[in-house]
Amino acid sequence: MFTGIIEHVVSVKKLLPKAGGGELFLDVNGFYEDLKLGESMAINGVCLTVKEIEGQIISFDVSGETLRRTTLGTLGHAEKVNAERALKVGDRLGGHFVSGHVDGIGTIKEKKQSADQCILSFSTGKIFTDMMIEKGSVAIDGISLTIVGVTDSFFSVALIPYTLASTTLGFRKTGDLVNVEIDMMGKWIKKLLINTREKKVNITQGQLMEQGFL
CATH class of the missing domain: 2.40.30.20 (Elongation Factor Tu (Ef-tu); domain 3)
Structure with a gap:
């Protein structure tokens, strides 16, 4: 989970094709000295898992589905990308809840x-x-x-x-x-409305408020 408050703009080192996907390498320029393997990071809004750390170069495996459904597949050498580490419990929430699952x-x-x-x-x-x-x-x-x-x-x-x-x-x-x-709230409301319409159930403003949507 992320907040959408970008921490740093970092550079693409390279994007290597692999069977079924690719491997993305970023030069983080010393911004993340305490980064750990297995951490989640949002890169241009896409949630990825840190695979390797070598000095200031970090890498991620990227699935074929992610390459197809996002702009990550078009990244080139030295291109700049937005980076954000995952939200920690107790952090200030300056933006909104962002899942890192691009639509x-x-x-x-x-x-x-x-x-x-x-x-x-x-x-x-x-x-x-x-x-x-x-x-x-x-x-x-x-x-x-x-x-x-x-x-x-x-x-x-x-x-x-x-x-x-x-x-x-x-x-x-x-x-x-x-x-x-x-926004996740918009997706949940749409799903709720579709489900109630398919079941021919009337939904009221009071019901939306009761479920926390309003």
């Missing part, structure tokens, strides 16, 4: 820069936007962000200067692909 890939549709913020719009399928609401949360490349607008085919977020300077979104451009993870 799919979105495309940067538009980037509007102003003096105090940047509005980024992402094209994605209705299957994603159906689970989004304005002021709700979404994780983009592992970054916890607040949705400021949503339609059937795209959604937008507002980025403050700190986020632009501290994550990879600062140098992303129109047409770039990103990993998208929908």
